[in-house]
Amino acid sequence: MDLELRLSLGAEDTLADFPEGQARFSPTDQDTQSHPAFLDLFQRVVDGLPEQIALVDEKWHIIAVNEAWTAAAKVYGYELAPGADYLGFCEARGREGHKPTRIAAAGIRAMDENREQSFRFIYEGSGAWEGKAFQLCINRLEIAGHSYATVTRYDVTELVNLRHMREDFASSMIEGQGIERRRIAREVHDSTMQLLACLGLSLGQLKRAKRSKATAEIVSEMEEMLGEAQRELRTLAYLAHPPQLRDLGLVEAIRQLADGFGRRTGLKITVEAENSVNVCQNTQLAIYRAVQEALSNVHRHAGATEAFIGLHARRSTLHVVIADNGRGMPDDLHLGVGLASIRERVAELGGRLSIRRGEPGLVLVASIPLRAALRAVGGMACRGGPILSNVATVHGDSGPDTLLTS
Ligand SMILES: Nc1ncnc2c1ncn2[C@@H]1O[C@H](COP(=O)(O)OP(=O)(O)O)[C@@H](O)[C@H]1O
Ligand SMILES: [Mg+2]
Incomplete structure (x- = not known):
């Protein structure tokens, strides 16, 4: 036979x-x-x-x-x-x-x-x-x-227990990071920003006291640099602040982030999202941090005037897109801490990150399985999340312009 x-x-x-x-x-x-x-x-x-x-x-x-x-x-x-x-x-x-x-x-x-x-x-x-x-x-x-x-x-008791232990550890780490970020944000605001504000006042006095034209020009330049430093610090402090995901929900928190970040940096940011994206707390935080990191990159590296954030659920996958109209990725791309941490968080959720050339600019796409039970163990990623599922398979459509996928 x-x-x-x-x-x-x-x-x-x-x-x-x-x-x-x-x-x-x-x-x-x-x-x-x-x-x-x-x-x-x-x-x-x-x-x-x-x-x-x-x-x-x-x-x-x-x-x-x-x-x-x-x-x-x-x-x-x-x-x-x-x-x-x-x-x-x-x-x-x-x-x-x-x-x-x-x-x-x-x-x-x-x-x-x-x-x-x-x-x-x-x-x-x-x-x-x-x-x-x-x-x-x-x-x-x-x-x-x-x-x-x-x-x-x-x-699967042992697997579930291990997953829960890891999850508890991860959330206490995340909580710890949140407290630390809040502390830094407050410090930046209370100390450095106040110092810069005082410096600004002193410069103003100096400008009025000295009559020499050359000195006044130097002081004006210094004032401009000071203003720039203040804006940068404000942006930093804003980004360091932990999100209010529990109160606002993911989509609203991202809208507010885009709003605040746009106002501080002058970037025009459009958010296109389904109103309720039903994912667990860990996934929400991972997505929020990914968007924060990506926006910070757009501000620091892209030289862009506009950015786009999209959250779309297609079948069993949530696609989070962050695109800009800037200069795009350099030819010799080196992953820094930012992109690597987005990739790690997304992989942790059983998803993948792809970095693609836009026309113009850069497009980041994080694809995350919506339902928890993706794999036997991966399915337990979200405690309290939905456990009922058909098996979902995630396929990345890595086109020729994909620079990197995970
Ligand atoms: N939106 C973007 N536009 C152009 N280049 C980018 C963009 N995002 C990231 N990069 C490039 O990718 C590199 C790695 O980014 P990242 O991992 O966040 O590290 P870092 O921001 O600390 O340099 C950046 O140094 C930059 O060259
Ligand atoms: Mg970065």
Whole structure:
């Protein structure tokens, strides 16, 4: 029997980690008419694995299950042996108020309606599994024109805990940075700005006291430089200030940032955004900081008169665009701290950053998956965020003018 089973079933590398359509049996003609030939092999492959795995047919009836599945069903007291109607079971349990099965049923119906290849979500266990986190993955399989699916449930408690620990650490760091930024902003405003203001007053007195024309010209030049330094410091202090994302929401906070930054620098900044962008707090902050950094670059490096900020959700991805009409990227681009930190933050959220030539100027595009469950672990990036999702794939359309993508 020529049976090619392209499933790798290690502890971390489960069925769920395979890209869509890659999990595939290739049976010979004689296998196509009936299940048993490949079922035998399926059974041998999946038995003994720690994940609970079931194979279901087109109508979501269970054809085969592994030992772990049977053991778990026994703990629950569920009738989920071959022959059982898996969707019917999920719907019935869902109606009784069991949330994970309700989500699974909704996911399966959506897969049927949209012919989607996979569905996965993470949930917290209850009863015997209190304190544990599980991922349920449903992946379609095509076997010689017949449609099947695997249903896999496995314990992701450790991954979730690790992710939460990292998240807690990251948010305390971010909070710390916010406090530090606020302190610097206040210091810049209270000390340096006041000093410069006093200096300005002294210069004014000097100009009036000395009658020499040459001296007056020098003093005027100094006044201009002083004004410039004050504007720069104001801009710096403004950028250092932590955003009010909780109060304003992302879009309004960005509008206010653009407004304030535009007034201070003379840049004409247009913001085009959908009114509510529904992403978690961490993502909001990452986007806000990216826009801040990008605007600061436009001001410092681009020599631009106009900038554009766009936030657009397309399917399952949020695209954040920051463009300007300046001189564009130098040929020998060196990533500094700014662009590198934007790239890192975006990557952390499972997204990517691309830097492209504009006509004229420069275009930064940060593409961030909107739904949390992008990957098994990446999906847990946002605590409290949505956990229900179909698998999203992010493709960057890196054109010939893309200078750098991550
Ligand atoms: N909007 C822009 N227009 C032109 N050049 C830019 C722009 N943004 C960034 N750059 C170039 O990319 C380099 C790296 O930027 P960045 O990583 O933010 O570091 P830094 O701003 O500290 O130099 C800049 O030094 C500059 O040469
Ligand atoms: Mg910079």
